[in-house]
Amino acid sequence: MERRGVLAEGSENGVAHGGDLDAARRLFPAAPDPWIDLSTGINPVPYPLPPLEASALHRLPSPADLARLKSVAAAAYGAPGPDHVAAAPGTQILIETLPRLVPRARVAVIGPTYAEHAAAWTRSGHEVRIVGALSEVEGAEIVVAVSPNNPDGRVVTAGALLRATGGRGLAVLDQAFVDLEPVEAAAPEPGLVVLRSFGKTYGLAGLRLGFALAEPALVRRIEAALGPWAVSGPAIAAGCAALSDDEWRRTAASARCQDAERLDRMILRAGGRILGGTALFRTATFEDGPELFHRLGEAGIYVRRFPEFPERLRFGLPPDKAAWCRLSRILK
Template sequence: MAPPLAHGGDLDAARTLFPDAPLPWIDLSTGINPVPYPGPPLEASAFRRLPSSADLAALNAAAAKAYGVADPAGIVAAPGTQILIETLPRLVARGRVAVVGPTYAEHEAAWTRAGHAVTPVADLEAAADVVVVVNPNNPDGRTWAASALLAYAERQAARGGLLVVDEAFADLEAVESLGGHLRPGLVVLRSFGKTYGLAGLRLGFALAESGFAARLAEALGPWAVSGPALAIGRVALADAGWRRDAAILRGADANRLDRMIARAGGRVVGGTRLFRTADFSDGPGLFGRLGAAGIYVRRFAAAPSRLRFGLPADRTEWCRLSRILK
């Protein structure tokens, strides 16, 4: 069995690496909004009873509006995007899969676990039964125009293939979602927890033409999403003003982080409003200094000079990070 993939957010690993680090830890190893959505108060019944079909329909309607999907039948709600990444490969006949990268490693891992022949590729020109692209990409923030992705989806559909576009970081970015252009041969993934700072709620969505969406929902089974997640997700997705404000505020934070990285001698190579990726002359050394100070960032085994920084949550965290980067 292959060893588990390394992910951001693993503070147990940070504590093992740096047992003497001061507390509390500042976890900058993820791309999760550090300022969470102020969730509404929940009725006790959301915890006591099984979610109803009306609850799910209300969530799907809010998601359809937020993501520009004309028909809520094209929305599949799930307990986090990760389960969708795991489920999709089991709904497709085994074949050749191209994953445009380097990118989020779970895509390649999930298709491989399901018995597909997976090849990492540098761009969309690969000829494969399934092509996976993350837009904006994690960790370098690379983006693709909607027109290019839709043209590729048309080619995939014509040959009986599939294009999977992971838009996990699209909510706060100036990229055009494919949610309003669903068609056969195209599946779009959307993350709720990253944008709204509520990753522990476990909520994500797949957007697809209604036939494939129905197959995916059936594979997930009944009551896939918890009652509290349905209630909070419905309210948050309907709050377009909060999303607009979050994009502005997190954009300012990302610019501030860029300046701090530059002062530390780093070269920003990409990112989104929720994370910045940079190269340093001594990436491992800086990772160690940050860790010893109780600040955990994301490192990459294949690129030791590269570190990815999430956004600090408040003034105290910004000051602690600034002291080390100076």
């Protein structure tokens, strides 16, 4: 089985993830504190959560609490109703769960992309191959795509993904980065599962909240696999508040797009060539990619690098003026 994807420091089970500042400190023990972590695609300006009621911590979430969250999520994500929404403690657990719910199959993952997709299907015994385009998925019963893609921002529509499956099986569309993008988000329909990330958009990744949008029968199977009380009371409260706030999401989308354009200008001035990205990150190539990674690291700035493409670096958005200035000084 072929496996390749987005790899860097902080590997677990052979798959790398951003945000591992322990790995950064091991690589650059003399770097100044505080670190600026640009290795993730998480909104650096988090949603301003209202005060949390003590009951959210003192008691188990009730079925009514979960039902309210699913209704709010259905409205925010364009699902026909709450029965089309499965709530989970982050999209990662959904990526792990889906492969366990279907018989062994031939799986095509459009890549290179977030490596956990291929890894999860492989761990569950499926025959997995990474392909470069939808035109190469012939013979696959399950097709997986991330759109907008990590790390290059490539967009795949739900319709194109469903056509690629040819009605043979399941299309999985991971839209973790779609909320702040000027592209149409997908709604659940037969043969399609859409994954949505809460933590990336709202800058609250530590809450662990994500959603699968699917036909009700599959939603029930996902929920049964996750078990009772899969989503915590604080995550339910935060999700209900943030997902109901359309104005904040529109304002955040505009602001992060402006930040991404500012980052583009800095990358170009530094001699980089932008490959793509989203409102929350940019991926670029540099002739001196490995050297630049080390210069940034020595300055306490951690970005993503890709061992398969040593000239390639991915930059998240700095969180504040001081971080922008420090990044600008190194890139100059």
